Amino acid sequence: MCTSCETPAATTAGEASTDGLDFVVQGMTCGGCATKVTNAVQGVAGVTDVAVDITAGTLSVTGSADEAAITAAVEGAGYAVVRAG
Numbered sequence: 001m002c003t004s005c006e007t008p009a010a011t012t013a014g015e016a017s018t019d020g021l022d023f024v025v026q027g028m029t030c031g032g033c034a035t036k037v038t039n040a041v042q043g044v045a046g047v048t049d050v051a052v053d054i055t056a057g058t059l060s061v062t063g064s065a066d067e068a069a070i071t072a073a074v075e076g077a078g079y080a081v082v083r084a085g
């Protein structure tokens with residue numbers, strides 16, 4: 001059981017993308033966290049693809065979404081996030 005998202009460990013949510021905006025997300029410890037972050041970011045206008053890597057703690061977003069909107073979505077899901085690269 002994950003204390004961050006309170007869901008059982010599950011499968012990961014896709015592979016990291018090399019395009020778009022890259023972020024470092026803190027606090028993701030299981031597949032449930034990845035799903036939670038992915039779902040939150042996919043709800044941001046302009047986002048076409050989301051890739052989360054739990055092991056690396058990274059988030060890659062493809063599309064024309066605003067960086068601030070993505071950050072707000074991740075923080076809204078309960079995780080700290082900073083722009084990477």
Ligand SMILES: [Cu+2]
Nearest residue numbers: 002005030033
């Ligand atoms: Cu979790």
